[in-house]
Amino acid sequence: MTDKFKSNHRKQKSWIPSVLIFVAIAYLALVQYLPALNVVIQAFSKGVTPFFANLVQPEFLHAVWLTLILALITVPINTVFGLCAAWAITRHKIPGRAIVLSIIDLPFSISPVVAGLMIVLLYGRQGWFGPWLQDHNIQIVFALPGMVLATAFVSMPFVVREVIPVLEEFGQEQDEAAKTLGANDWQIFWRVTLPSIRWGLLYGVVLTNARAMGEFGAVSVVSGNISNTTQSLPLFVEEAYKQYQTESAFSAAVLLGLLAVVTLVLKEILARKTDTKEAGRH
């Protein structure tokens, strides 16, 4: 087929692409862009000064602090777990690994509220470990440990999911070459494997972090949402909105929106890094 024929064919109906592009963008605008823009406009609707005044409220600062703590605890844990699981699944193939793979994905299918409920049923006052925990004066539900558990639960699968494909593509040959040259397992991991999977790993870490900082449902169930104590930033947004402190809610929302933008930008950069690497290899 000649290009001339093709372009003629397309020219006859050249209005179709424009209409389709318009409809697609209009839909995205109604569902995503206008709501996203609204966050910024509402937050600054009374100017910059009230916005910053909202940002120094003690409840707000505590919520930011708590959100950072949650991410600082859960992201490393899930990263180490993710690396271990991805390594085990790709390098030590045991029977039943396909099942383990789908089980790791379960937290994505389970409603966050159900996730929170499970933690309450396990560690809550009436839960399995409830009496023991009470005897030892350990509080998990309605306290930080419960929020950590809930956050770790919902953000568990990201690193595994992103690292498995890069590990699989990277292959075992280089590991084995390093081994024959006398490197031990740690040296192989730090000097050979990690450098070649770093972008995929980082991609997973970025997604884990976004979910950890933004999780609402599961954390909401286990936290009790006590202002200044167990109120993370996403919970603060809801609470402020419910108390008709809309501006304060939107000020916090801007911060979380910023997190989303940073996440999307990093995602884009990292996706391109892994893509060019793939392109270079083939």
Added chain:
Amino acid sequence: MSSTEQKERQLPWGKVFLQNIIQLPWTWRITLIYLSFMLFLPLAAMLLKASTEPPSEFWKIATSPLALATYNVTFITSLLAALLNGLFGTLIAWVLVRYDFPLKRVIDALVDLPFALPTSVAGLTLATVYSDRGWIGSLLAPLGIKVSFTRLGVAVAMIFISLPFVVRTVQPVLQEMEQEIEEAAWSLGASEWQTFWKVILPPLFPTILTGVALGFSRAVGEYGSTVIISSNTPFQDLIAPVLIFQRLEEYDYSGATVIGVVLLIISLVLLLAINFLQAWSRRYDR
């Protein structure tokens, strides 16, 4: 050597299993321990709590009129939202793969916004934009359409949250599709509509369904954005996850557990369906 082998053979099954676990590489051991602690233990706690309910009581709670109404709102609304996204998500994927236009890369990257934006922020801003004083809601209010704090609002939140699932599922498959086949269809005299309906859509259909199922599954479990945009009125726009939350707040652990188990079972069925759909959409791959 042979004597130890024989000893192993005589060991009961349980001990052999245990020994196999101990002999696993440490990466597997950490993986399984973490999964047991984080996933199996909580799952077991919930299922055992549910099993302490007599079956008749379980059934009574699971099918109480209020519970049935929340299933109705949750599942029908999620399904409609996912189906609408099946249509528009496929369109967006098509436009992003096939056409060039300004800001395409930004629009492509922004499709993932609902993955990155915390759900409470999504709920907050959707509730404002679609309220009768908001940008879009104020245009709909004169027509008598109320969005925020109604079931329609719940649908809007579900549409927001499930859109990227369809786009991101369809997009790579569309990218891989060979345009030569379409060109062959054109050169044989098929119109653009015929090409779309008879050449492009049939192989793409299982993929679209997979995306719709993924989006549906996400919408069913969604809590953050829906609880904010909904008025949470029983029998109107109260969804199942919110009912679980309310039951927990009332310290009604049995009520929360039963509905939680119902939701869990449905999520697992959906997961199986999605796996099946994915296998179906890959049936022509080598």
